[in-house]
Amino acid sequence: xxxxxxTRHETQEQPSQKKTLYxxxxxxxxxxxxxxxxxxxxxxxxxxVLFYWVxxxxxxxxxxxxxxxxPSITFGGMLGExxxxxxxxxxxxxxxxxxxxxxxxxxxxFLERLQIEEISYPFILKPDIGERGWMVGLIKTEKDLTDYLxxxxxxxxxxEYVSYDVELGVFYYQYPNCDHGxxxxxVMKDMLSVIGDGQRNxxxxxxxxxxxxxxxxxxxxxxxxxLNQIPFKGxxxxxxxxxxxxxxxxxxxxxxxxxxRLIKVxxxxxxQIDGFYFGRYDLRCRSVEDLYNGAxxxxxxxxxxxxxxxHIYHPGFSLIQAYKDIIHHLQVLADISILNKKNGIPFYSxxxxxxxxxxxxxxxxxxxx
Numbered sequence: 001x002x003x004x005x006x007t008r009h010e011t012q013e014q015p016s017q018k019k020t021l022y023x024x025x026x027x028x029x030x031x032x033x034x035x036x037x038x039x040x041x042x043x044x045x046x047x048x049v050l051f052y053w054v055x056x057x058x059x060x061x062x063x064x065x066x067x068x069x070x071p072s073i074t075f076g077g078m079l080g081e082x083x084x085x086x087x088x089x090x091x092x093x094x095x096x097x098x099x100x101x102x103x104x105x106x107x108x109x110f111l112e113r114l115q116i117e118e119i120s121y122p123f124i125l126k127p128d129i130g131e132r133g134w135m136v137g138l139i140k141t142e143k144d145l146t147d148y149l150x151x152x153x154x155x156x157x158x159x160e161y162v163s164y165d166v167e168l169g170v171f172y173y174q175y176p177n178c179d180h181g182x183x184x185x186x187v188m189k190d191m192l193s194v195i196g197d198g199q200r201n202x203x204x205x206x207x208x209x210x211x212x213x214x215x216x217x218x219x220x221x222x223x224x225x226x227l228n229q230i231p232f233k234g235x236x237x238x239x240x241x242x243x244x245x246x247x248x249x250x251x252x253x254x255x256x257x258x259x260x261r262l263i264k265v266x267x268x269x270x271x272q273i274d275g276f277y278f279g280r281y282d283l284r285c286r287s288v289e290d291l292y293n294g295a296x297x298x299x300x301x302x303x304x305x306x307x308x309x310x311h312i313y314h315p316g317f318s319l320i321q322a323y324k325d326i327i328h329h330l331q332v333l334a335d336i337s338i339l340n341k342k343n344g345i346p347f348y349s350x351x352x353x354x355x356x357x358x359x360x361x362x363x364x365x366x367x368x369x
Contacts (some may be wrong), residue, residue, distance in 0.1 A: 032210035037322075038245075038313045039214075052327055056334045060341075064353035066305040068340040069333055072275025075348070076337070077304015080360040083157055084128050086302050089273050096160035096298045100128055103154050107146060114158070124159040124300075127152070129363060131306075133244030154363070162298045164284040167191075167243045168254060168291075169310045172266045173278045173332050176339045180267045183258050184329065185280075185309035192240040192248030196231025202239065203227040212239070215248045243282070251313035261292040268294065273302075277336050280307035305333055 033039045057063045067076040072089055074081045084100040097119055101110065114123075125148050126136040135152060138161065139145050167189040174181025192212055194205040203220075206212040206227075219227055219239065231237045243249050270276055285297035309329050312322035341347060348356065 027208060027210050027213060029210050029213050032214075036210075036315070037319050038251075038315065038317070048323065049326055049330070052330060056330060060334055060338055060347070062347040063350065064348040065337045065341075066333055067348040067353065068337040068345045069278045070276050070304045071340060071345045072273075073304045075305075075356050077279055078306040079131075080129055080356065080363065081304060082128050083126070083130075083301060086304075087157075089276065090299060090302060091269075091272050094269060094297075094299045096162050096300070098157055098159045100155060100157055103152055103156065105149070107142075107149060110145070110149065110158075117158070119158065119160050122161045124157075124161055125152070126157050126159065128155045128157055130154075133242055133246045136242050136244065136247075138241045159300070162284040162300065164286045164296065164298070166285050166287060166291075167300075168257075168283055168285065169251075170262075170266060170281045170283065171279070171307065171309050171329070172270055172281065173329075173336065174267075174270060175336060176277060176343055181263075181270060181277075183263050183266055184332075185311045185325070186254035186257050187310035187313070188252040188254040188257075189243040190250040190252055191238050191243065192250075193236055193238045194231070196233055196235040196237065198233035199230070201228050201230045202237055205231070206239070211248055211250065215240070245310070245313055250315065251310050253311040253314035253317065255311055257288055259292070265291065265294045269299075276302070276304075277340070278307075278333055279304040280310070 037045060057065060066078050069076040073086060077086075084098075087095055087098050097117055099113070099117060101113070105113075114120075122138055122140045124136065125139055125145075127134065130136070135148075135156070137144065137148050139148060169185075169187040169189070170183055171185035172181055172183050192215065194202055194208075194212065196205065203216055206216050216227070223239070226237075226239065229237065240247050240249070245251055266281070269281075280303045281299050282301040282303065283291075283297050283299045285291040287296070290296040309325050311317075312325050337347070
């Protein structure tokens with residue numbers, strides 16, 4: 001009889017045990033970093049692609065073939081390109097107010113320039129040369145500004161904050177011998193956030209998801225007040241407003257949004273950017289329908305040869321398909337570069353390419369000095 005009771009008890013507990021195990025796995029940062037490839041280190045994820053890159057270099061007879069892909073962008077936009085120089089290529093109607101400042105600027109001079117440019121809080125600060133969200137900050141108060149100025153070691157951009165609700169990454173390329181291009185990838189960005197239950201604070205709610213859990217400790221020093229807030233039941237609290245995967249943003253596959261109307265918009269925009277053939281527009285728009293109409297959108301950044309078709313980071317996206325999509329875009333990059341070379345745009349020589357890499361390495365050392 002006792003055995004029967006124990007057996008019934010074990011049977012009743014099994015669903016609860018399974019639920020507990022699922023919860024532990026779904027919220028485990030270690031589990032996520034091992035089994036969810038979107039969180040793998042860049043070098044680990046891209047290692048298999050290296051062999052294809054070597055083949056393309058052999059085919060093009062240059063390791064630096066990509067430098068001809070976007071002739072008007074330094075190094076083709078692979079690494080170390082100046083955002084300020086790229087913004088100068090884009091017609092002003094498509095970009096928010098943006099200007100560059102020296103790293104040594106003092107608070108008084110900064111505020112005077114801010115007033116002249118008619119930019120008010122909140123606004124964005126970002127390094128002129130930077131990647132993967134490094135030192136990109138949404139500045140809401142003078143304290144935020146002071147903290148940023150005390151930490152930034154390199155020249156940076158001041159950019160008007162664009163409050164449109166929809167943030168996208170739109171990958172576009174065009175072959176030099178064609179009068180139009182195509183949109184090959186769209187990533188939709190869902191900012192790091194939590195939904196309140198009326199009882200727990202933001203930090204506790206972040207413990208329920210591996211993605212957000214990765215960022216709790218980083219935020220304790222920067223947003224302690226936010227982490228201690230207790231949201232109302234059903235209330236959505238945005239924790240990070242910067243749309244970078246490394247900052248906790250979820251990248252979603254938006255390729256279903258690609259149509260002829262969208263392609264026309266980016267053909268029109270790209271035709272006005274001299275020497276641009278391959279890369280990704282990071283932008284905000286009021287709605288997708290507005291974007292289809294070519295209205296109410298602003299380009300936050302334009303990335304060149306180093307851009308990824310970021311839709312691949314959609315949670316659960318096939319790893320094999322991700323590699324196929326990357327390889328396709330690398331093949332296009334090589335084809336465009338080779339066509340540009342035939343049109344008289346040379347690849348960087350090995351010496352010039354290595355000199356550029358050494359300059360980038362020196363800059364990266366300066367960032368952390």
